[in-house]
Amino acid sequence: MSHLLTDEPGSRILLMGNEAIARGALEAGVNVAAGYPGTPSSEIIETLSKVARDRGLYVEWSANEKVAMEVAAAASFAGLRSLCVMKQNGVNVGSDFLLHLGLTGTRGGMVLVPCDDPGALSSINEGESRQFARLLELPLLEPGDFQELKDMIVWAFQLSEEIRNLVFVRSVTRLSHASGNVVLGPLPGETRKARFKHRGFILDEMEGVVASMPMEYRHRRQQEKLKQAVERFESSPFNTYTGPEHPELVVITSSACHLYSREAIHLLGVEDRVGLLKLGTTFPLPPVFMEKHLGLTDRFLVVEEVIPFLEENVKILAQELAPRIGPKTIMGKRDGRLPTVGELNPDLVVEALASLVEVPYESAPEAYVKRGQELMFFGAPNRELTFCPGCPHRASFWSIHNALELDGRDGFVCGDIGCYTLAVLPTGFSTLKTLHAMGSGTGVASGFGKLGRFGMDQPVVSVCGDSTFFHAAMPALINAIHHGSDITMVVLDNSGTAMTGFQPHPGLDVDALGHKAPAISIEDVCRSLGAQVRVCDPFDLETTQATLLELLDRAGVKVLILRQICGLSPEKKRHKKYEVAVNPEVCLGEACGCNRLCTRIFRCPGLIWDKRAGKARVDEVICTGCGVCASICPEGAIEKVENREVTG
Amino acid sequence: MKEMKLSFDPYNLIIAGVGGQGNVLASRVVGNMLSRKGFTVTIGETFGGSQRGGSVMSHLRVSSESSFSPQIPKGRAHLVLGLEPAETIRVLAAYGNPDVLALCNLRPIHPVQVISGELDYPDLEDAKGWVKELSRKAWFLNATDTALEMGLPILGNIIMIGAMAALGELPLEREDFERAVSLTMPTDRISINLEAFDRGREMVEAA
Known part of the structure; x- marks a missing residue:
């Protein structure tokens, strides 16, 4: 179990932040959970899918975040409790639906959990979901530790049912992907029955029509609900003040920054001088609670990630309260004390706070820090991100890159979101030349492919993964076909949402609950839309390159599906198809005209350049036995022997 | 349990390695061992590039009182468990101090830019000297080689956990480990993991 x-x-267990969120949903009696995979959010839906059978839940990985929101909302309309989960930019994808959902309101409790990624630890942006709460006029909660990750989910469901609207609970990487001790609450026994009531008076929020019109009426109702939320926020247990009665300075903070701020105050030993105002209900701020605490002192430092959202909201409130509490100095990001880019940490908060309280601080003795920097330079060479050993993408981009070079017309590739995003780096031979949102590679390519009339004669290629294909690339492909754009779309099909942990998607014959599901064939979809479709195994470099060259020469929309399962998939992990070794008798090393093609250009982590021997070598611990490098060595020095016992 | 005293509160441990080495699993095993003893454990992990060649760090904070920031402040580590030599140096340089202890697996994993010839990997003897220079005391193990002898390279990190337990810096007993692996690992893997734990303990005691 x-x-x-x-x-x-009452029992206390160590939970990963995302598990704490999932447990909160279970304690709240969630019935339906939907999401789209994205770091750092994915473990929430994964965890719930594992207990779905025991708890009688319906859990799905939806085709994209907007559909996930719609699926979760349907459960709410039918009176159930639903959770919707995604990474930060997933909220962008579904925000159009949310705009209308805010107006129609919800019935059963519905909670949206966006997990932001300050510092883009596993993203290519650090966009904030908090702004959406203000933009869409919906209440926002921000848990400040592991216990709150669980408890605030329970509270959010109650709030959602009180105000009959969606509630945001925002997490961040440093909470979602951290672990801490959590005291458990009870799991509810009862389940709800689903029924969508739609025969009541049209404006009846529980039994009428769920529609955002009449706009003015619905918009006013939404704002009344938001005011109702603020009233609840006034007495929320998640807004706390700790510190002296008459502090010199108060740090106002939320989310993971609460833990950094608490530590910074402790490191500087200024607990008797500096107060800590931790806010869990960050939009809208509760004015009575804030008035009381803004009255504690005249100087405040707002510590938050990433852009000054809380700081601006505090400033607006302080301005409104000024006639009663007097003028306040509110510092933070707008005055440059804290950075507006990247994530924070205890050190950055210490630095900002130390100058305000005039307490000296050093992390370690100066000489040690200096020597550490020197030794890091010599002893810890940078680790550029790379495709895993045995990754099909390395082989795919080898072929795409070589085909474009051989084609010789200065063609280029529009990139997309997935592991293969790394092909913007040397690990993918720096093949990607544009990179934006999910599905944007093919959308941008669709536009480039229409520029022939303006003299553009470069071949246009886009790439996208199998999960991305269903998420957002399909409308772009349809657009390209309908408008007669000249593009080659390469679908890098590794049979799963590999980057986030191999979650299923509509192209697979299994769903999040492990049930058999109809698999939607990418090639059938593309053919039925009218594209010219080919399928290759990217590990067959020769056929893949020849096929690509042929497609690049044709007009119209061509789709090449490169299908090879991810090296980390449960089917492949720790099963070597080939034993691969470099035959030192054959490898010519530096004397070969190849200029170390295998290690300098192909640069799979499974290959080592043995400096002393002046030859390449295979690292038996790292090599996964895909055998692709055997095809690139011009001397045939890399030898592969098939492992007989492996099946499938 | 309150009788169990930590030498520092919070005790700050960093497990450093490279994606694919099992860093995250190692931090969970250690975290679970300590949490079950009644300590408050906070684990912060940086694993965005975990399967893609990047550096991976797990910050563990062990306290009798409360949870802490999932990021240890610079210069405040008490013990660095390095699954890879260059990563041990990288973490010591940022989070070490003259009193820090280091336990280092000697098997290098070459960064891709070393494989390509753009960067150099340090000579292993130099690396050992630098780890010593940046710590009060350092222990070096060939954990991956031993794991390879045992037939499963991923056991290297369990050997390292066994070695760390033998240092006596944190209250990590063999029975705690046994309980932790029996909860987190498939039944057929338990005995080999226990063997790896014991090998690590022996390697440090022999060092």
């Missing part, structure tokens, strides 16, 4: 189903209220 999963530790997440421990039914011992």
Whole structure:
């Protein structure tokens, strides 16, 4: 049984932040959960899918975030409790639906959990979901530790049912992907029955029509609900002040920054001088609570990630309250004390705070820090991100890159979101030349492919993964076909949402619950739309390159599906198809005209350049036995022998 | 449990390695061992590039009182468990101090830019000297070689956990490990993991 189903209220267990969120949803009696995979959010839906059978839940990985929101909303309309989960930019994808959902309101409790990624630890942006709460006029909660990740989800469901609208609970990488001790609450026994009531008076929020019109009426109702939320925020247990009665300075903070701020105050030893105002309900701010605490002192430092959202909201409120509390100095990001780019950490908060309280601080003795920097330079060479050993993408981009070079017309590739995003780096031979949102590669390519009339004669290629194909690339492909754009779309099909942990998608014959599901064939979809479709195994470099060269020469929309399962998939992991070794008798090393093609250009982590021997070598611990490098050595020095015992 | 005293509160441990080495699993095993003893454990992990050749760090904070920032402040590590030599140096340089202890697996994993010839990987003897220079005391193990002898390279990190337990810096007992692996690993893997734990302990005691 999963530790997440421990039914011992009061017991204390170590949970990953995302598990704490999932447990909160279970304690709240969630019925339906939907999401789209994205770091750092993916473990929430994964965890819930594992306990779905035990708890009688419906859990799905939706085709994209907007559909996930719609699926979750349907459950709410039918009176159930639903959770919707995504990474930060997923909220952008579904925001059009949210705009209308805010107006129609919800019935059963519905909570949206966006997991932001300050510092873009596993993203290519650090966009903030908090702004959406203000933009869409919906209440926003921000848990400040592991216990709150669980408890605030329970509270959010209650709030959602009180105000009959969606509630945001925002997490961040440093909470979602961290672990801490959590005291469990009870798991509810009862389940709800789903029924969508639609025969009541048209404006009846529980039994009428769920529609955003009449706009003015609905918009006013939405704002009333938001005011109702603020009233609840005034007495929320998640807004706390700790510190002296008459502090010199108060740090106002939320989310993971709460833990950094608490530590910074402790490191400087200024607990008796500096107060800590931790806010869990960050939009809209509760004015009575804030008035009381803004009255504590005249100087405040707002510590938050990433852009000054809380700081601006505090400033607006302080301005409104000024006639009663007097003028306040509110510092933070707008005055440059804290950075407006990247994530924070205890050191950055210490630095900002130390100058304000005039307490000296050093992390370690100066001489040690200096020597450490020197030794890091000599002893810790940078680790550029790379495709995993045995990754099909390395082989795919080898072929795409070589085909474009051989074609000789200065063709280029529009990139997309997935592991293959790394092909913007040397690990993918720097093949990608544009990179934006999910599905944007093919959308941008669709535009480039219409520029022939302006003299553009370069071949246009786009890439996208199998999960991305269903998420957002399909409309772009349809657009390209309908408008007669000249593009070659390469679908890098590794049979799963590999980057985030191999979650299923509509192209697979299994769903999030492990049930058999109809697989939607990418080639059938593309053919039925009218594209010229070919399928290759990217590990067959020769056929793949020849096929690509042929497609690049044709007009119209061509789709090449490069299908080879991800090296980390459960089917492949720790099963070597080939034993690969470099024959030192054949490898010519530096004397070969190849200029170390295998290690300098192909640069799979499974290959080593043995400096002393002046030859290439295979690292038996790292090599996964894909055998592709055997095809690139001009001397045939890399030898592969098929492992007989491996099946499938 | 309150009788168990930590030498520092919070005790700050960093497990450093490269994606694919099992860093995250190692931090969970250690975290679970300590949490079950009643300590408050906070684990912060940086694993965005975990399967893609990047550096991976797990910050563990062990306290009798409360949870802490999932990022340890610079210069404040008490013990660095390095699954790879260059990563041990990288982490010591940022989070070390003259009193830090280091336990280092000697098997290098070459960064892709070393494989390509753009950067150099340090000579292993130099690396050992630098780890010593940046720590109060350092222990070096060939954990991956031993794991290879045992037939499963991923056991290297369990050997390292066994070695760390033998240092006596944190209250990590063999029975805690046994309980932790029996909960997190498939039944057929338990005995080999226990063997790896013991090998690590022996390697440090022999060092």
